[in-house]
Amino acid sequence: MPAATLPPPAEEPVSVQRLHFAWGRQPLYQGLSVRARQPGVYGLFGRNGCGKSTLLKLLAGLLAPQRGQVRALGFVPRQRLPQFLAQVYLLPEEFHLPNLTPLELQRTEGGFWPRFDAALYAACLQELQVPLAQPFAGMSLGQKKKAAIAFALAAQTPLLLMDEPTNGLDIVSRAQFRALMARPEQAWRTVIISTHQAHDLESVLNHLWFMDQGRIVLDASMARLAQRLHMGVAASEADLPAATLHREPLGAPSPRTPWAWVVRREPAAAPDAPAAPVQLELLYKALSLAPQALLAAIGDEGAETGEPPQGHWPQEETQP
Structure with missing residues (x-):
């Protein structure tokens, strides 16, 4: 794996405190707090429209909180610093791939992530049975999704955010996805997966977050x-x-x-x-x-470890 000049890992991969966010006049979060205290695979569950995708975008720096604090890997995501962007990868539910082949995508975009592992990318593409030399324009939606998953895993970012990654995959491909997530190359990362496909993640998750009415109501290890x-x-x-x-x-x-x-x-x-x-x-x-x-x-669980419980964080200064 190529060496990369990156800041040392933060003590906590993710820390969200007293987050407020609204779409127009419609409040979405009113004091949401959650923390990923150590690397692992976190499942983000909740009903449609509860704000799962929005939280991923806030962690990636694509949206800014209106009140409260969002930190990821020790950075403030909304500042979009190059050092932060090199360490985070967001795989959205809906995405666009340029009319390239998977190998051309590696050559043109892999360099944006200093830890990108070409050998791992090839192995993931092979495991998912994605043709290396076929342009994306000629692929099915499922093949494109598998290529995007392979790229996200190969980017080897300390923080990986995935929104409904198994949507559009058949039963065999979902099993292949679980196998890839269990590979030792992924063990050191913090992976947050928003999904409704609960069965797909039973063997993969270390931790579960359940979102309801603008708050994380369940924050517990498996x-x-x-x-x-x-x-x-x-x-x-x-x-x-x-x-x-x-x-x-x-x-x-x-x-x-x-x-x-x-x-x-x-x-x-x-x-x-x-x-x-x-x-x-x-x-x-x-x-x-x-x-x-x-x-x-x-x-x-937090109370037994001395951590403040969800929804009762000590008051901290909000972001300017």
Whole structure:
């Protein structure tokens, strides 16, 4: 990997404090706070229109906060300093690729990112089965999306922002995307992925953010979610466990319809029992429909580590 003259890594990859932002007269964020305290893969979830894409653009410096503080890698993104732009890559949901081949794109644009890894780019293109010498104009939407993903991964920026990266990909390509995200070359980065395709990220995420009504209402590691919640499927409604936090039928209601469920995990009852995997799609629905009970079960991870809880940051000076 080529050497690059870049500032040392910031203590926190991302810090957003008391953020206010509105589109015209329509408020979007009214005091949003969230932090990525260490590198990893962060999933950003929430309903349509809650502001996920806007947050990525604010972190990339494409938008400016109206009040509050946004910092990424120790920089103020809206200042758009060259040192910052060399360390961040935003893959938007909708994008335009010039009428070049993937190899020509590398030669013309790869130099903007000092850590761009040509060998990794070629490996990602091969894994995703993207033809190296075919112009983008002759590719399908899915092929273009895979080429854009390969370029984003090869840029090797400390901060990678991805907006709905698996939209337009078929089942095989989504599995290939998960495999690429799990490669050791990506382990040192901070990756924030906004998506509705919850199932695509279950094996990839380290941390989960859930956005609702202009705030991050859930900020928890996947390990904590697995420790605090237990999820499963009952053969019928009559077989559901007691005190469910969320339940839903998996099909048309009938005596034989299976039901998915979420309950509070009680580790004291079975301290040696392994934590069950988190089913993100079920968790997403539960947070959308019955958030309070679920959030109470998960608890405040920040409070246990001495961090200020979401929505209660100490007052700091806003950006000029």
